[in-house]
Amino acid sequence: MSMLDIKNLQVKADGKDILKGIDLHVNAGEVHAIMGPNGSGKSTLARALSGHPEYEVTGGSITYDGKDLLEMDPDERAREGVFMAFQYPVEIAGVNNSYFLKAALNAKRKHHGLAELDAMEFMQLVTEKSTLLEIDKSMLQRAVNEGFSGGEKKRNEIFQMALLEPKLAILDETDSGLDIDALKLVAGGVNAMRAPDRAFIVVTHYQRLLTYIVPDFVHVLSGGKIVKSGGKELALELEAKGYGWIDAA
């Protein structure tokens, strides 16, 4: 079943054309890896999908779950099941992590006509989801991402994903800067969520992540276009040869 259909997507950021015609089709249940050298437009694609106001879509279309994604505000996209794990999660002083998560979860539930969770139900859910990612209770009582280590921030992103149970999850370089233990935790969190009705787009610079999250498809982005697509073996090829041969091709 088609989850996401991107056609000829063109995106401008900071006055520059970054994406110059992306075509990508993602079905439910699939994991797509987006790889490519620095500056190729990987993160721009992730942010454009999430509706970041600084990324202006100048052409093309994105159909998500049968709807025009570009017509939706960022928060509506989120409530409709699009989730982006931030490359650089934002620190929010004074907002308690647990309070924030509950508000996010209930915003989504309300949108789907479900009753809001009370404090008890919420804590039950949190306890269930936090074990897998080794999120300890003190992290929930701190301000969102404030004073978190790099690894804690990324784990917190995946923890949010586990709570919000998106249909389409976009991971924007979630592996960057993680040590191997944190990487395994994050990958474990993602793998536990793989499901026939859920799709993942994993943006990464390093093949390393893909040994833990094995993708169905790998796409190589260069100069704002997808220049090569293949199966999981493409990632290994990139690891062996580097990105140089892509640009030359």
Added chain:
Amino acid sequence: MFPGSLSPVTPVQETSKDKYMTQVAEKPAVFGNALEKRPTGGPRWLDDLRGRGAAKFAALGIPTVRDEDWRFTNVSALGTIDFAAAGPISGAAERLNGYAYTDAPLRLVIVNGKFDTTLSRTKGLPSGVVAGSLAVALKDHADVVQRYFGQLADFTSRSFDALNTAFVQDGAFIHLPDGAVLDTPIHVIFVSGAEGASVMAHPRTLVVAGANAQATVIESYIGVKGETYFTNAVSEVFVGENAGVDHYKVQQESLEAFHVASLHVHTSRSSRFSSHSFALGGKTVRNDALAILDGEGGDCTLNGLYLADRERMIDNHTTIDHAKPHCGSHEVYKGILGGTARAIFNGKIIVRQDAQKTDAKQTNRALLLTDGATINTKPQLEIFADDVKCTHGAAIGQLDEDAIFYLRARGLNYAEARDMLIHAFAGQVLDGVRVQPLRDALEVELFDQLAKDLAEVDARKA
């Protein structure tokens, strides 16, 4: 032990006095008639003090924007209104309704500067603790009052302290003998204003906490919506050795009122003082908080949160004077401004030569909700000791767009995301309030007012 015995800090103060002197001629004579009719009576030393205050105010006049400490704060309008001394007003009891924590079990109610015995509640005070009218204390506790009164409020260079001194008559007096611990907060409520008249009040508060004593004092300033009046308050707080005083100021004056107030604090060895100031009302507001840390190992917190919208103006000037070694001071002032409101923050920290191992931290942040709102902010560090830690930081701006996007990316709509960030911003100061019913009332009041401000911002955008 009194600051009067301390040597002057810097020559700067001297020059600023000179500057006042040279400007005397340019300043209009105001409150002239009122000054002539100023109150009399009480002990002789007080009458003498009033006379000196009046003479000094006549010389100093109302500060103008040429005075460094009033550069951005134009209070010249004060001179254009013929404020009269307020007589008794009817319906004072009703005037207490609807303001934060006015139903406190221990309360001193001061109506237009005069202590109101009927409205005040002082039952259940521990023996030896005095809380009541200053006028009464001038008779019943003359020795304590005379020893402390006017020791901190410097009327020789501070115009409004001089004006207040000239009009001293009544106010609140709180005295805790050595070792007295008061668990229940004392709420001093200043009700100002009168129907159909422009009145002024010069209330005075004196708090003396003896060694090892402990107390919480709340000062609230309230006034009826739409009334124009002038509150000119002076408070002096003495914190004895190893004593602790938590001070709260809740300013909910009428939105047409002038509010000028100074809080003077003197701390002793190993004492703790905290001040939490919430400025929600008033049209033209000036708050001064001045603390002298005059004993080793003392700790002082000065926190503040102010809200202003429309064309309102609020000025906070703080001074923390580290006079002795090993003292810590912590200061967080935050403001939220809408409309074409203006705010001023000036945070002075003095570390005297002897005050080694001082640890002073000052933070000042303002959130501007509209393009028309402005703030002038200035940290002022005067450090004469060499082994000290002093930090200050100021941040002014709009809400963090990255944070808003992050929250929206998790499903909160724009208004929800914005409200969450604003509440978090204010919450940091609110969380310092340890009197739960006061905290609850302030939270409701603050967020109601913010909701109105934000609705106005949205309406203008739409």
